[in-house]
Amino acid sequence: MRQAGTYSGILSGGISGKTGPHLLPLARIKKIMKKSGEDVKMISGESPIVFSKACELFIKELTQRSWMVTMQGKRRTLNKEDVASAVMATDLFDFLVNLVSESGNSGEAPPPLELDTFASS
């Protein structure tokens, strides 16, 4: 039986084989990939695996930037408006602008930060 061992700190759950525990469910990722376009035909087995890690990085980055907005407001509860502000302030997240504003942003979001100064060069 393979030990999760060295990998566990990085992969948090380990890759213990093809069907081993990943952080995010591969079948669900594949389903979302297929839904992204009418003409998505075939998806290699490795693509969802790359996405499972990429989504983790993405969630961490979005959460971190949102939390910075929360802290700016001297609050301890990360709310939806904080996420919207982080999206507005980050060029990388331009593709999310419609998504975070369509459910009716309250308009009371704090002034946009220059969050890109924290991005790695």
Next chain:
Amino acid sequence: MHGDSSNSNTNTIINNNAANNGNAANSNTMPPPCMVREQDQYMPIANVIRIMRRILPTHAKISDDAKETIQECVSEYISFITGEANERCQREQRKTITAEDVLWAMGKLGFDDYVEPLTVFLNRYRENENERTSLRSEPMLKRGIDYGPSMMMAPYGAGFHVGHQQGIFDGVTAMGGYMRDGSSGGGGPSSQASLANHFDPFGQFK
């Protein structure tokens, strides 16, 4: 007999539940079916929350609508990248979206900070697969040391300060292999502080 009041008793029970929930009108208790989120178009919210908590300080709270918003953003991210990767496949007249296509799309769409850690991740996954099929075995420790920098901290750099440092360095301290000066990974606050000052995730790639 009070049988004729049985129906009203059933209704009363429902109304009482509504009252117990602090709602004056029982119509506020249950969401109408059309407003239930279709969950299979998103990553499971428990997984999303777990990843969020790894980056947030322990005292942080997350509102439910923030969790849902981030859940939606993840799906949008997958669609966004996949769309670009798929276009490339079509241009090159290939039918299958590969991991390389996904990585290429990420680089093109601005997520180049992710490409290197994901490439390392993918290579390790492939090594793992090859080992499984060929039944070779290598010492785990040897692989661990040359694994490379933490893939999770790359975009953030040393400038990011959170009230509670523990949450931020979660992934790094767990990586025994990173500290090149030979000290075992993670230690007390002093080692985390020095990591904050000298953090160079891609140092060995320069």
